[in-house]
Amino acid sequence: MAKIAEFGSWASPLTAEAVAAAGVTPRWVDVHDGVVWWAEGRPNEEGRSALMREGPDGTPVEVLPGPWNVRNRVHEYGGRPWVVLGSTVVFTNWADQRVYAFTEGDEEPHPLTPEPERHQGVRYADLSPGHANTSVLCVRETVTGDRPVDLRRDVVEVPLDGTGPRSLVATHHFLANPRLSPDGTRLAWIGWEHPNMPWDGTELCVAELGQPHRVLAGGPRESVCQAEWESAGSLLVLTDPDGWWNLFRVGLDGTKVNLAPCEEELGGPLWVLGSRWFAPLGGGRYAVLRSDRLAVLDEHAGTVTDVDTDLTSWSADLTAHGDTVVSAAGGPRRELAVVRLDLASGTTTTVSGGEDDTALADYLPTPEHRVFTSPDGRRIPAFVYLPRNPGFVAPDGAAPPFLVNVHGGPTGKSTDVLRREIVYFTSRGLGVVSVNYGGSSGYGRAFRESLNEQWGVVDVQDCATVATQLAEEGVADGTRLAVRGGSAGGWTAAASMTSVTTYACATIMFPILDLTGWTDQGGETHDFESRYIEGLVGTLPEHAARYAERSPSNHVDSLAGPVLLLQGLEDQVCPPEQADRFVASLDGTGLQHAYLTFEGEQHGFRRASSVIAALEAELSFYGQVFGFVPPEVPVLELKS
Numbered sequence: 001m002a003k004i005a006e007f008g009s010w011a012s013p014l015t016a017e018a019v020a021a022a023g024v025t026p027r028w029v030d031v032h033d034g035v036v037w038w039a040e041g042r043p044n045e046e047g048r049s050a051l052m053r054e055g056p057d058g059t060p061v062e063v064l065p066g067p068w069n070v071r072n073r074v075h076e077y078g079g080r081p082w083v084v085l086g087s088t089v090v091f092t093n094w095a096d097q098r099v100y101a102f103t104e105g106d107e108e109p110h111p112l113t114p115e116p117e118r119h120q121g122v123r124y125a126d127l128s129p130g131h132a133n134t135s136v137l138c139v140r141e142t143v144t145g146d147r148p149v150d151l152r153r154d155v156v157e158v159p160l161d162g163t164g165p166r167s168l169v170a171t172h173h174f175l176a177n178p179r180l181s182p183d184g185t186r187l188a189w190i191g192w193e194h195p196n197m198p199w200d201g202t203e204l205c206v207a208e209l210g211q212p213h214r215v216l217a218g219g220p221r222e223s224v225c226q227a228e229w230e231s232a233g234s235l236l237v238l239t240d241p242d243g244w245w246n247l248f249r250v251g252l253d254g255t256k257v258n259l260a261p262c263e264e265e266l267g268g269p270l271w272v273l274g275s276r277w278f279a280p281l282g283g284g285r286y287a288v289l290r291s292d293r294l295a296v297l298d299e300h301a302g303t304v305t306d307v308d309t310d311l312t313s314w315s316a317d318l319t320a321h322g323d324t325v326v327s328a329a330g331g332p333r334r335e336l337a338v339v340r341l342d343l344a345s346g347t348t349t350t351v352s353g354g355e356d357d358t359a360l361a362d363y364l365p366t367p368e369h370r371v372f373t374s375p376d377g378r379r380i381p382a383f384v385y386l387p388r389n390p391g392f393v394a395p396d397g398a399a400p401p402f403l404v405n406v407h408g409g410p411t412g413k414s415t416d417v418l419r420r421e422i423v424y425f426t427s428r429g430l431g432v433v434s435v436n437y438g439g440s441s442g443y444g445r446a447f448r449e450s451l452n453e454q455w456g457v458v459d460v461q462d463c464a465t466v467a468t469q470l471a472e473e474g475v476a477d478g479t480r481l482a483v484r485g486g487s488a489g490g491w492t493a494a495a496s497m498t499s500v501t502t503y504a505c506a507t508i509m510f511p512i513l514d515l516t517g518w519t520d521q522g523g524e525t526h527d528f529e530s531r532y533i534e535g536l537v538g539t540l541p542e543h544a545a546r547y548a549e550r551s552p553s554n555h556v557d558s559l560a561g562p563v564l565l566l567q568g569l570e571d572q573v574c575p576p577e578q579a580d581r582f583v584a585s586l587d588g589t590g591l592q593h594a595y596l597t598f599e600g601e602q603h604g605f606r607r608a609s610s611v612i613a614a615l616e617a618e619l620s621f622y623g624q625v626f627g628f629v630p631p632e633v634p635v636l637e638l639k640s
Contacts, residue, residue, distance in 0.1 A: 002390065002391055002392055002393045003391060003392050003393070004392075004393055004394070004395055005392050005393075005394070005429075006394065006395070006398070006429070006628050007387060007394050007398060007399075007400040007401055007429035007430065007477075007628065008400075008401055008428060008429045008430055008622065008623060008626060008628035008630060009428075009429065009628045009629055009630060009631065010387075010389045010391070010392040010427065010428045010429040011391065011392075011428075011631050011632075012363065012389060012424070012427035012428050013359060013360065013363070013427075014360060014363065014420060014423055014424055014427050015632075016424065016611065016612040016613075016615040016616050017608075017612055018420070019420040019421055019424050019611060019612075019615060020043050020044070020608035020609075020611040020612050020615075021043070021044060021608065022335065022420050023041070023043045023420075023608070023611060024040050024041065024042055024043070024353060025040060025041045025336060026038050026039070026040050026315075026328040026336055026337065026338045026352060026353055027039050027040070027041065027049075027315070027317065027328065028080055028081060028082065028274070028317060029315070029317040029319065029326060029327050029328050029338055030083075030084070030317075030319050030326075031319050031320075031321045031326050032084040034321055035053055035054050036053065036054045036326055036338060036340070036351050037051070037052065037053040037054075037063075037082070037084060037089075038052050038053075038317075038328070038338050038351075038352065039051050039052065039070050039071075039081065039082065040052055040352070040353070041606060043606060043607055043608035043611055044608045045066055046600065046606075046607050047601075047606025047607045048066055048067070048069045048094075049069055049070045049071040049081070049094070050062055050064070050066070050068075050070065051063040051064045051068070051070045051082060051089065051091060052352065054351060058351075060351070060352045063089060063102070064091075064102065064109070067095070068091075068093060068109065069093060069094035069095060070082055070091045070092065070093070070094075071092065071093075071094040072092040072094065072097055072123050072124060072125045073094075073097055073120060073123045073141075074123045074124070074125035074126075074139060074141045074273060075125075075141070075174075075272070075273065075526070075527075075528040076526045076528060076572045076573050076602075076603065077271055077272050077528070077573075077603075078125060078272055078273075079125025079126045079139065079176075079272050079273030079274045080125060080126050080127055080128075080272075080273060080274025081125065081127065082127060083127040083128060083129060083136055085129055085133040085134075085136065085160065086133050087103050087104065088101050088102065088103045088160065089101070089102050089103075090112065090127060090136045090158075090160070091109075091127075092123070092124050092125065092127070093109075096115065096116070096119075096120065097116070097120045097121075097122060097123040097124070098111050098112075098113045098114075098115065098116075098122075098124075099111070099112045099113045099124050099127075099136070099138070099158050099165075100112060101160055110162070111162075112158050112159070112160065112162055112164075112165075113158060113164065113165055114164060116143075118143055120143075121142065121143040122140065122141070122142050122143070123140070123141045123142075124138045124139065124140050124141075124156075124158070125138060125139050125141070125273045125274065126138055126139045126176055126177065126178060126273035126274045127274075128178060128179055128180070129180065130157050130158075130159075130180060131157075131180065131184055132184070134159060134160055134161070135157050135158055135159045135160060136157070136158050136160075137155065137156070137157055137158075137168075137178040137179070137180060137187075138155070138156060138158060138178065139153060139154075139155055139156075139175050139176060139178065139273060140153065140154050140155070140156045140165060140167075141153050142154075147523055148523060148524075148525060148526050148527055148530065148572065149520050149523075149526075149527040149530050150527075151527045152170070152173075153170070153172075153173065153174060153175050154167045154168070154169065154170035154175065155167075155168045155169045155170070155175055155178045155187070155189055156168060168187060168209070169187065169189060169205075169207065169213065171189075171191050171205060171213055172191030172192055172193055172203070173191075173192075173193050173194055174191060174192050174193070174198070174528070175189055175190070175191050176189065176190045176191075176198070176202075176270060176273045176274075177189055177190040177226065177227055177273070177274075179227065179228060179229055180229075181229050181232050182229055182231060182232050183232040185208055185209065185232070186206055186207065186208050186209070186232075187206070187207055187209060188204065188205065188206045188227055188229065188235060189204075189205050190202050190203065190204055190205070190218075190224050190225075190227060190270075191203050191205055194520075194530075194531045195531035195532075195534045195535065196220065197269075197411065197529075197532055197535070198223060198225065198269065198270035199223050199225070199269040199270065199411055199441070199448065200220075200221070200223060200535065201218065201219055201220040201221050201222055201223055202218045202222075202223050202224045202225070202270075203215045203217070203218040203219065203224070204216050204217040204218050204224040204227050204235070204237060204239070204250070206235075206252065214254075216235070216237075216250050216251075216252070216254050217237055217239050217241075217248070217250050217254070217256060218239060222239060222240060222241050223239065223240050223245070223267075223270075223445075224237055224238065224239040225238050225239070225245060225267040225268060225269070225270045225275070225277065226238040226267060226275065226276060226277055226278065227250075228278075228280075230249065230280070233251065233252055234249055234250065234251050234252070235249075235250045236248070236249060236250075236278070236280065236286075237249075237250045237256075238266060238267035238277055238278060239256075239267075240267070240445055241256075242261075243263075243444055243445040243446060244262065244263050244264060244265055244266075244444050244445070245265050245266050245267030245268070245277075246258050246259075246260070246261060246262060246264075246266055246267075247259045247260065247266055247278055247286060247288060247297055259286070259297060259299035259302075260297045260298070260299060260301075260302045260303060260304050261302070262304055263444065264290050264291065264304060265290070265291050265441070265442050265443065265444060266278065266288045266289065266290060266297070266304070267289075268289070268292075268316055268441055268442070269409075269411045269412070269441050271411075271412075275316035275317070276316055276317055276318050276319065277289045277316050277318060278297070278318060279318040279319050279320040279325065280320065281296070281320050281323060281325075281343070282323075284298060284299040284300045285297065285298050285299075286299070287318050287320050287325045287343075288304065288318075289314055289316065289318065290304055290306065291442040291443075292312075292313045292314055292413075292415055292442065293306055293307075293312055293313070293314065294306070294307040294309060294311070294314050294325065294327075294329070294341065295307060296343065307325075307341065307343065308346060309329075309341060309346075309348060310331050310333075310334075311329040311330060311331045311334070311339065311341075311348065312330075312331045312332065312415070312416055312417070313329065313330050313331065313336075313415040313416065313417035314327050314328070314329040315327055315328040315329065315336065323342065323343045323344050324340050324341065324342050324343065325340070325341045325343060326338070326339070326340050326341075326351075327339065329341075330354065330417040330418055331416070331417060331418065332364075332366060332367050332416045332417070332418060333361075333364055333418055334354050334417075334418055335353070335354055335417070335418045335419075335420070336353065336354065336417060337350050337351075337352065337353035337354025338350070338351040338352040338353060338354075339351060339354070360423070362388075362390045363388055363389055363390070363423060363426075363427040364388065364418065364423060365385040365386055365387070365388045365422070365423065365426045365432075367383040367384065367385055367416040367434075368383065368384040368385075368386075369381070369382075369383055369416065370382050370383075370384055372462075372465055372466050372469055373465075374438075374461065374462055374465050375461075375465065378438055378450065378462075379443075379447075380435065380436070380437060380438070380462045380465060380466055381435075381436040381440075381443070382414075382433050382434060382435045382436060382466050383414060383415075383416050383433065383434045384431070384432075384433045384470070384475070385422055385426050385431060385432040385433065385434075386400075386426065386431055386475070387400050387426050387427075387428075387429045387430060387431055388426055388427065389426075389427050389428070389429065392429065394429065398477075399471075399474055399475065399476055399477040399478075400429055400430060400431045400476065400477060400480075401429075401430050401431070401476070401477055401480035401481070401482070401622065401626045401628075402430065402431040402432070402433060402467065402470060402471075402475075402476035402477070402480070402481050402482070403425060403430055403431070403432045403433070403482050403483075403484050403622075404433055404435060404463050404466065404467050404481065404482065404483045404484070404503070405422070405432055405433065405434040405435070405484055405485065405489075406435060406437070406459070406463055406483060406484065406485030406488075406489035406490075406492045406493055407434065407435075407436070407440070407485070407488075407489055408485065408486055408487035408488045408489045408490075409439070409440070409441070409487075409488045409489075410437075410439045410440070410451060410455060410459060410488040410489075410491075410492070410536070411439065411440070411441050411448060412440065412441060412488070413436050413440045413441050413442045414434035414435065414436055414440075421615065422434075424615055424619070425619070428619065428630060429628075430622065431470075431475070431476055433466055433467070433470060433476075435462060435463050435466050437451075437458065437459045437462035437463055437492075438450035438451050438454070438458040438459065438462055439451025439454075439455070439458060439459060439536075451536060452535055452536065453535070453536070453537060453538050454536075455491075455533075455536035455537050455550075456491070456492075456495045456499070456537070456550035457550075459492045459495075460492060460495050460496045460499055460500060461500075463483060463492060463496060464496065464500050464502040467481050467483075467502050467503070468502060479504065480504055480625075480626045480627075481502060481503045481504060482503055482504060482505050482506060482507065482622060482625070482626075483496045483497070483502075483503045483506045483507075484506065484507040484508075484509070484618070485507075485508070485509065485511075486509035486510050486511070486566075486604065487509070487510055487511065487512070487573065487574060487603065487604075488512065489509070490508045490509045490510055490511025490512065490574070491511050491512040491513070491552075493506040493507065493508045493511070494506065494508045494511055494513055494552035494563070494582075495550065495552050497552070497559050497560050497561065497563060498552045498555040498556075498558045498559055498560075499550075499555075499558075500560070501560050502560075503560060503561065504560075504561045504562075504625055504626065505561045505562045505563065505564075505621065505622070505625040505626075506561070506562075506563050506564070507563075507564045507566070507618050507621065508563055508564065508565045508566070508579075509565075509566040509567070509614070510566065510567055510568055510571050510573075510574045510579075510603055510604065511565070511574060511578070511579065512525075512574055512578065513551065513552050513553045513578040513579065513581075513582045514551050514553040514554075514578050514581070515533060515537060515547040515548075515550060515551045516540075516544070516547050516548070516551065517577075517578060518533060518574075518578070519531070519533055519540065521540070524575055524577060524578060525572075525573060525574065525575070526572050526573055529573065537550065552582070553578065553581060553582050553585070556582065556585045556586055556589065556591075557589070559586075559591055561591075561625065562591065562592035562593055562621070562624075562625055562638065563586075563591075563593050564593070564594045564595075564596075564617065564618060564621045564636070565579050565582065565583060565593070565594070565595045565596070566596050566597075566598070566605075566614050566617070566618075567579040567595070567596070567597050567598070568597075568598050568600075568601030568602055568603065568604070568605065568610075569597050569598060569599055569600075569601065570599075570600060570601060570602045571601070571602050571603045572602065572603070573602075573603040574603060576597060579595065579597075583595040586639075587639065589640070590640050591640060592624075592625075592638040592639070592640050593638065593639055593640070594617065594621065594636050594637065594638050594639065596613065596614065596617055598610040598613070598614075616633050616634055616636075617634075617636045619633050620633050620634065620635055620636035621636050621638070624636070624638060
C-alpha cells in the first residue's frame with residue numbers, strides 16, 4: 001500500500017549517483033563499411049569522450065583507451081571530432097587539441113598537426129574525408145591574442161603523411177561543413193559573419209580548388225545548416241529561404257529545387273559543427289528529422305512521412321547504410337542510445353546504451369505535450385511531468401511544488417526524451433514543466449525571431465504564463481513554484497526572479513547575468529556568441545539602457561526569493577566572473593542564497609562528482625524553501 005507523505009519528501013530509488021552513472025551520452029554517430037562508430041561522454045571518467053565502434057560480435061569496443069579524449073574546443077561547443085579513412089581513424093584530442101591518426105595494430109596514435117605554441121591555441125573540428133582517403137578536411141580555429149574574440153578560422157587539409165595542415169579557404173569569420181566533391185575538383189563549405197548566428201544567415205560556397213568561390217545559397221536572412229554533394233554537379237542542401245528548413249537540390253549554377261515543400265523544420269540550429277539532419281537513402285528518398293522526429297522524404301511524391309517508432313527524439317547525427325538509418329535516439333521512456341532502424345521491416349536494434357531499467361519503470365513520468373497561450377496570443381509548447389512514485393501518495397487536496405525547466409540557447413528546445421535528472425525530482429514528488437518559449441528552435445524562423453530584441457521579456461513571460469496556468473488549474477501549488485535553467489536558461493531563471501513574482505526561488509546554473517559584459521567589448525564570453533546578443537537585445541551603444549535594465553546583476557535588490565547558483569570554473573562561454581560578482585552583491589543582504597563552484601568543469605557538468613553534488617544541492621535547496629525534508633540528501637548551507 002502506498003504511504004501518504006508530503007510532496008518532495010518521497011523516497012526514491014533513483015539517487016544522484018544513479019543519475020550520474022546513467023549519463024553516458026552517445027554523440028557523433030557514423031557508419032564505416034557497415035560498422036557503426038560513435039563517441040560517448042563518460043561522467044565516471046571525469047567526463048572523457050571515448051571513441052567506440054561495433055565489434056565483430058556486435059558488442060561495443062573501445063577504440064582508444066583513456067586518457068585519449070575525443071573532443072575539441074572549436075566555438076567552445078566543439079564539433080565532429082573524428083573520421084574513419086580506410087583502416088585509419090583520425091581524431092582530435094582534448095588535452096592539446098591536435099589532430100591524431102590511429103591504425104589498429106599501432107602502439108599508440110601519432111599526431112598529424114604540430115604542437116601549438118599556446119596551450120590549446122589551435123583547434124580543429126568538423127572532420128571529413130579529403131583526397132583519396134589520404135587526408136582529412138576540417139575547420140581550424142587559431143587563437144591570435146589574449147581576448148576571447150581574438151581568433152581566426154580557415155578550412156584546412158591535413159595529410160595523413162604528417163606533413164602538416166594546408167590552408168584551403170578563409171572566406172568568412174566562421175566556417176563549417178567542408179566537403180570535397182566526388183570528383184575531387186571542388187570544395188563546398190558554409191560561412192557566416194558577425195553579428196549573425198548560423199541560424200540567422202549563412203552562405204553556401206563552392207570553389208574549384210585554388211579558384212575564387214561562388215555563393216550558391218543562403219544570405220543575411222537565409223540559413224544553410226547542412227550541405228552534402230549529391231554528384232559532381234549538384235548538392236543536397238538544408239536551407240530556409242521561406243522560413244522553414246527544407247531540403248533542396250542546388251546546382252552549380254545556383255538553381256534550387258525544394259524536394260518536398262513543407263512548413264516543417266527539417267534542419268536545426270548549427271550549435272556544433274558537423275551536425276547532420278538528413279541522409280540519402282537512394283531512389284529519391286531521404287531520412288530526415290522533422291523537428292527531431294525521424295521521417296522519410298520522398299522527392300517524387302513530394303512528401304515527408306514520419307517513421308512509426310517509439311523513439312521520438314533523434315540526434316542530428318543521421319547516417320544511412322542501405323535502407324537502414326543509424327543515429328542516437330531516445331523517447332519518453334528511453335534515454336539516448338545508438339540505434340539502427342531498418343525502414344523496410346521497422347525493426348530497431350540497439351547498438352549501445354539505452355538499456356531498460358525495469359526497477360525504475362513505475363517511476364517514469366509520462367510527459368504530456370501541451371500548448372499554452374500567451375497573453376498576446378502566441379503559442380507556448382511545453383512538456384508537463386507530474387510526480388510519480390508507486391510507493392507514495394500525497395495528502396488529499398494537496399498540489400505538488402513545480403519546477404519550470406528552461407532550456408539553454410536560447411535558440412534551443414526541450415524534447416520529450418527521457419532525462420533522469422527530471423525523474424530525480426518527479427519520483428520525489430515535485431512536478432516539472434519544460435517550456436519551449438518564444439525563440440525556441442523547431443517551430444520555424446518566425447517563432448525563433450519572436451525573441452529578437454525581447455530576450456529577458458518574452459522568455460520570462462512565456463515561462464511565467466505556463467507556471468501560472470498550471471497553478472490556476474490546480475496542477476501545481478502556486479505558492480511553491482521554482483524556475484531552473486543553465487546557460488541561457490540560467491539567464492531566464494535569474495531575469496525571472498528580478499522581474500516577476502511568479503516563483504518562490506530559482507536554481508541558476510552557469511548563467512549570463514550581466515548583458516554588457518557578455519559582448520565582444522565586455523570580454524566575458526567567447527567569440528562564437530560575442531555578438532549574439534545584438535539580435536536578442538539590441539545593438540550598442542544605442543540600447544545601453546536596455547542592457548542595464550534587463551541585467552539581473554543590476555537588480556539584486558529586486559530578487560523575489562532565494563537563489564542557488566551552480567558554476568563551472570573553466571567555463572569560457574559563461575565565465576564564473578559574472579556569477580562571482582552576483583553572489584558577492586548578495587552577501588549580507590539577508591536574502592538566502594548558495595553558490596557552488598566546480599573545478600575542471602566547462603560549460604555544463606560532465607563529471608559524475610559534479611552532477612551528484614549539483615542535484616543533491618538543488619533538492620535540498622527546494623526542501624528548505626518549500627518546507628519539506630528530502631530523505632538521505634545532505635543539507636545545503638544557505639547564506640544570507
